[in-house]
Amino acid sequence: MSRRRISPGLAVLATLALAGCAPAPGKGLFKRQPDPTAGIPEPTSGRYLALQQVQAPALQVVVEDRSQRDLMLFSHRLDGVELWYGRDGVQVGLRDGMLAYTRGIGGDLMAADTRQSHALLASGQSGTAKRFHSYLNGNDQIETDSYICDIRRVQDFTLAIGEARVPTWYMVETCHGPDLIFENYYWVDRRSGVIQQSRQLANPFSGRVAFQRVLS
Amino acid sequence: MSRFSGAVITECMSSRPVRLVCCIAITGLIGSGGAAQDQQQARFTILDRPTLTFMGDVGLIDMPSADSMADADVTATAMYANNILRTVIQFQVTPRISGIFRYAVLNDFLPGSGTLYDRSFDIRYRFLDETRxxxxxxxxxxxxxxTGVYGSEYIVATKGVGDRLRVSAGIGWGRLGSYGGFSNPLGILADGFKTRATSGNNAGELDFGEWFRGDAAFFGGVEWRATDRFTFKFEYSSDAYDREADPMGFTHKSPFNAAVSYRFDNGIDLSAAYLYGSEIGVMLNYTFNPKTPRIPDGIDDGGPSVVPRDVAAARSWGLDLSDDGASPASRASMQARLAQQLEAEGVILKSFRIEGSRVIVHIRNDRYDAPTQAIGRTARALTSVLPPQVETFVIVPIVASMPVSAITIQRSDLEELALDLDGSWKSYARADIAEGSPYRLRREDYVPGAYPDMRARFGGYLVPSFFDPDSPIRIEVGAELAAAYTPRPGIVFSGAMRQPIAGNLDDATRTSNSVLPHVRTDIVEYEKESELEVSYLTGEYFFRPGDNLYGRVSVGMLERMYGGISAEVLWKPVEGPLALGGEFNYVRQRDYDVLFDFRDYEVATGHLSAYYDFSNGFLGQVDAGRYLAGDWGATFSLDREFANGVKIGGFFTLTDVSFDDFGEGSFDKGFRFIVPLSWLTGEPSQRGFGQTIRPVLRDGGARLSVRNRLYEITRRLHDPELKERWGRFWR
Known part of the structure; x- marks a missing residue:
């Protein structure tokens, strides 16, 4: 994954994604790329190279606003969170498929508590959940924001991941915070409750990041 | 004529000169918009931010209002109307107090078609907030x-009527009482208020004797925010423009002015006005806030992550769990792997010692503006290198080889808090921040190649100079080579050479008319006679004489204009607001060629200093002592420093030199700012741009500009600075 492009002043935003109709579940960010590593620069992170050598599990990642893509590699698990490394040393952390941590994408998500949302998603239930995000702001201060989220199971959907066909629930989470409204989208494996694909807000600055597991 | 001090303020003896190139390349990307940008346009609505007057303060067209900018907003203004050009910097110092520096060029103002170059300061205090x-x-x-051209005082009230209309009315004195004036109502307090000296107080003298005196007049107007983009303003002005109208050849036909402003999303406002019934004026404002750089936390890789001590994780990191680090070979191997990891983070490992379950490392941060980021990355890197039984990390950041503080972190806290929602504050609370002097560097703990240490940097420099009437902006750019050699801890030999490549600093012709020794005012001679110059060339010794004490001795070419010896001692506890210091220098003025010769002016100069950190972002400093011209006095400074390193402040110096002997400006004063390069580009960097802007540079109250004063190089590694930037510990 590549680093943050610069865009004008931020701090507060009114709306990131207006709540409304969820996009069709098949509008995939991963479909257009037959070769997931095409056009991505060579790795510079020593850790990434080491993980490549041991053929660590991979995760396709797209920072949507910038159309920046990477095949991130699984490094290790810390306190229940999977840490994935990008080729330039950028990291994301997923707790049960929910984004809990970013480092190096700009306006980083320092930590997140998404347990309530995950409980609903993993069981395919609609409902309301609270989630909490900590960001590092431009004045080196941590800002913790709370969001109230409506989670809806929109439809069943057969997700194509490579050659595999995975039966999923397509679920939408609409969150309202003090100065931000955003939507996250999840494709939850109906058999296991595992989030196989998702589009989640990383932070107000970098916007949404899309993830898809690479099935081995 | 006045002149900035040097452009590049923070020494970065990094062996990575390419970083600046990276920064420029990244800056080039500014403006390549994205979807996120489109969704963020609500940021600068006209309702959030007031518009400015053609004088550069918040208000109507020429008349002020009682509105304020957002806390810490900085606005740069350029306006032109009827042969007057003004450039203005406004800073919202606190939510209620704002300050202004204004540089105005008034063509044909002086007799014989002379141009007046006028520098002025304003201050405003909003003493009551708006209520329903x-x-x-x-x-x-x-x-x-x-010089009093714009000298005026006012009290003004502003009230919103509905969402889009604001109405202001006020009473003004001085210029603001010059049209439609009436006898000063303050005259009932004392007769003296009824009259005001017409003009021409000694330039720069704090002329409070005339404030709120003479005739007063009412002014007022309305501001209508028609849309989020357009604001229309209409005012009745109490400024008669008596002083400009006649010599500059314009007519004040009407007290009514009208203006329209258009607001862009990027902080720019454009305005046009119809003034005095006869003139058109145009103005551009650019507003930004130091608290919100373009990239909230910068662009940089993720750094090391915390590696927990369980076997699976350890294996993938190549950690041998049977290795307890006791043998010299395993210690060397850990040390080498740690040094390599840290070097990738711009952190230089100087010493490494394992004592049972505790590790002590000395590090030098060569990359990050925020020391907490270097400390955090070091702590996380340690988790991937050390055997499980090492639980306590003592990280000792060094500056000039002095251990400035010792930050003790428990490894289990790192493991527990890395993903905690409140991990930043909790990890600060659990870290122990202690005095560094018990952790002196020990030869047996050095990592290979720690000393001697050689660093060099080649790069560019830029020196601007302002307010020379012949050319209000001058600039010089060139190449700079700097190097530092540290044969053993505390001893540093360093020097810098500069070769100008282009610029017009040396075209200046104004020669000094100072009656004092020309300790600073021969600047033009220095510019003209120097070519390849030795900016400094010193031997320095840094040491810790005891707990909470720091010492420095510097010998050589201390700065561009002076060479000699400088000795300083500082008392500064690792936490607490107060620090005290003393500095003694015996210096001789350097020759104009800025090489190795001296002139025959020698002086003993030095100060006792008190520093106080108010913990709310404000830093105060008083330096009392003897200045370069042999004058005795004191300098008072107040700076507002943001956690991200941007600093804006002002200072003034009063000495036993009389206002007449001092010359234009009466006493030394000015303002200064520092902007870290990382704030501008988002790239981690220890460099930055700093300027000290004096309306006039004279010889009274001039202080030696020796490098590496102890307070500045140590305080960032102490509390409260560490606390303020602890958010970066996990970055």
Whole structure:
């Protein structure tokens, strides 16, 4: 994954994604790329190279606003969170498929508590959940924001991941915070409750990041 | 003529000169918009931010209002109308107090078609906030310490009517009482208020004797925010423009002015006005806030992550769990892997010692503006290198080889808090921040190649100079080579050479008319006679004489204009607001060629200093002592420093030199700012741009500009600075 492009002043935003109709579940960010590593620069992170050598599990990642893509590699698990490394040393952390941590994408998500949302998603239930995000702001201060989220199971959907066909629930989470409204989208494996694909807000600055597991 | 001090303020003896190139390349990307940008346009609505007057303060067209910018907003203004050009910097110092520096060029103002170059300072205080039934009130002084061209005082009230209309009314004195004036109502307090000296107080003298004196007049107007983009303003002005109208050949036909402003999303406002019934004026404002750089936390890789001590994780990191680090070979191997990891983070490992379950490392941060980021990355890197039984990390950041503080972190806290929602504050609370002097560097703990240490940097420099009437902006750019050699801890030999490549600093012709020794005012001679110059060439010794004490001795070419010896001692506890210091220098003025010769002016100069950190972002400093011209006095400074390193402040110096002997400006004063390069580009960097802007540079109250004063190089590694930037510990 590549680093943050610069865009004008931020701090507060009114709306990131207006709540409304969820996009069709098949509008995939991963479909257009037959070769997931095409056009991505060579790795510079020593850790990434080491993980490549041991053929660590991979995760396709797209920072949507910038159309920046990477095949991130699984490094290790810390306190229940999977840490994935990008080729330039950028990291994301997923707790049960929910984004809990970013480092190096700009306006980083320092930590997140998404347990309530995950409980609903993993069981395919609609409902309301609270989630909490900590960001590092431009004045080196941590800002913790709370969001109230409506989670809806929109439809069943057969997700194509490579050659595999995975039966999923397509679920939408609409969150309202003090100065931000955003939507996250999840494709939850109906058999296991595992989030196989998702589009989640990383932070107000970098916007949404899309993830898809690479099935081995 | 006045002149900035040097452009590049923070020494970065990094062996990675390419970083600047990276920064420029990244800056080039500014403006390549994205979807996120489109969704963020609500940021600068006209309702959030007031518009400015053609004088550069918040208000109507020429008349002020009681509104304020957002806390810490900085606005740069350029306006032109009827042969007058003004450039203005406004800073919202606190939510209620704003300050202004204004540089005005008034063509044909002086007899014989002479141009007046006028520098002025304003200050405003909003003493009552707006409520549902009451307007906001502010009191202000325009040009309170300059030549008096804009000298005026006012009290103004502003009230919103509905969402889009704001109405202001006020009473003004001085210029703001010059049209439609009436006898000063303050005259009932004392007769002296009824008269005001017409003009021409000594430039720069704080002329409070004339404030709020003479005739007063009412002014007022309305501001209608028609849309989020357009604001229309209409005012009745109490400024008669008596002083400009006649010599500059324009007519004041009407007290009514009208203006329109258009607001862009990027902080720019454009305005046009119809003034005095006869003139057109145009103005551009650019507003930004130091608290919000373009990239909230910068662009940089993720750094090391915390590696927990369980076997699976350890294996993938190549950690041998049977290795307890006791043998010299395993210690060397850990040390080498740690040094390599840290070097990738721009952190230089100087010493490494394992004592049972505790590790002590000395590090030098060569990359990050925020020391907490270097400390955090070091702590996380340690988790991937050390055997499980090492639980306590003592990280000792060094500056000039002095251990400045010792930060003790428990490894289990790192493991527990890395993903905690409140991990930043909790990890600060659990870290122990202690005095560094018990952790002196020990030869047996050095990592290979720690000393001697050689660093060099080649790069560019830029020196601007302002306010020379012949050319209000001058600039010089060139190449700079700097190197530092540290044969053993605490001893540093360093030097820098500069070769100008282009610029017009040396075209200046104004020669000094100072009656004092020309300790600074021969600047033009230095510019003209120097070519390849030795900016400094020193031997320095840094040491810790005891707990909370720091010492420095510097010998050589201390700065561009002076060489000699400088000795300093500083008392500064690792936490607490107060620090005290003393400095003694015996120096000789360097020759104009800025090489190895001296002139015959010698002086003993030095100061006792008190530093106070108010913990709310404000830093105060008093330096009392003897200045370069042999004058005795004191300098008072107040700076506002943001956690991200941006600093804006002002200072003044009063000495036993009389205002007459001092010359234009009466006493030394000015303002200064520092902007870290990382704030501008988002790239981690220890460099930055700093400027000290004096309306006039004279010889009274001039202080030696020796490098590496102890307070500045140590305080960032102490509390409260570490606390303020602890958010970066996990970055």
């Amino acid at each position: 039934h009451r307007p906001a009130f502010a009191i202000g002084l325009r040009d309170f310490g300059g």
